Amino acid sequence: MSAEAVRVRGCLVGVGVGPGDPDLVTVRAVRTLERADVVFVPVSEGLPPPGRAEATVRAHVTHDRIRHVAFRMTGDADYDTPAVTVSQALREHPTGSVAFATIGDPNVYSTFTTLAARVRALLPEVTIETVPGIMAMQDLAARSGTVLAVGTETVALLPLTAGVDAYRRAVADHDTVIAYKGGRALPQVLDVLAAADRLDGTHGTAVYGACTGLPEEDIRPAGELPRDRPGPYLSTVISTRRRQWPA
Numbered sequence: 001m002s003a004e005a006v007r008v009r010g011c012l013v014g015v016g017v018g019p020g021d022p023d024l025v026t027v028r029a030v031r032t033l034e035r036a037d038v039v040f041v042p043v044s045e046g047l048p049p050p051g052r053a054e055a056t057v058r059a060h061v062t063h064d065r066i067r068h069v070a071f072r073m074t075g076d077a078d079y080d081t082p083a084v085t086v087s088q089a090l091r092e093h094p095t096g097s098v099a100f101a102t103i104g105d106p107n108v109y110s111t112f113t114t115l116a117a118r119v120r121a122l123l124p125e126v127t128i129e130t131v132p133g134i135m136a137m138q139d140l141a142a143r144s145g146t147v148l149a150v151g152t153e154t155v156a157l158l159p160l161t162a163g164v165d166a167y168r169r170a171v172a173d174h175d176t177v178i179a180y181k182g183g184r185a186l187p188q189v190l191d192v193l194a195a196a197d198r199l200d201g202t203h204g205t206a207v208y209g210a211c212t213g214l215p216e217e218d219i220r221p222a223g224e225l226p227r228d229r230p231g232p233y234l235s236t237v238i239s240t241r242r243r244q245w246p247a
């Protein structure tokens, strides 16, 4: 029978493996990774493995069914080649499960979403599932003693790749504002917070976390950062309107 003639009814599971510290992985994630016929871990072209997801997976899984799937992250992102690789594994296990480990949560700004859509286009009968993961913003909140929201307070999460104006509007409109993908735009983020007096002022305070859970981790009040230097890609800033622990 040709590969195309095999009806693939297996399951592709996006498994959130947390922000970097292997302790921040759920029991369900570990069970799913242990049982999967194949566990894919992303590697960025040009960067040496293991990536962060792989390091976390290997801290929990001892089987030898872990495979690399390469992503090109510079220029135009390519999801078609990884989708073909993952589809091939699903064809090899037509009623089994193939896991894809992704940092944080698989439903928030994750490679998994586009990858799963491309795989479904190739194999329409595949079931897509996800296992939630702890997000970097949750890790940073816990590590810095930041209460994200109480009572009627609102929370906005936005990528700085959406532009600094969107971030400025969110700071005006919401009690807590979380900036993702803001490493390069860190000076502008700090300018917006300073202008709103939310850096370390009367209208709020802010905390910065880079590479949380990793050896190069940097967590500190955002007001202590140099105002003219970008941060790494793995940078998160949480700004709260509340200055103190809620009463």
Ligand SMILES: C[S@@+](CC[C@H](N)C(=O)[O-])C[C@H]1O[C@@H](n2cnc3c(N)ncnc32)[C@H](O)[C@@H]1O
Residues within 6 Å of the ligand: 019, 020, 103, 104, 105, 106, 107, 108, 109, 110, 134, 135, 136, 137, 179, 180, 181, 182, 183, 209, 210, 211, 212, 213, 214, 233, 234, 235, 236
């Ligand atoms: C493509 S998004 C991935 C988000 C991920 N799916 C999640 O649920 O947290 C990448 C952004 O997540 C944030 N991030 C992820 N891991 C981080 C970490 N260990 N420390 C700080 N920020 C992190 C950064 O803002 C980074 O630019």
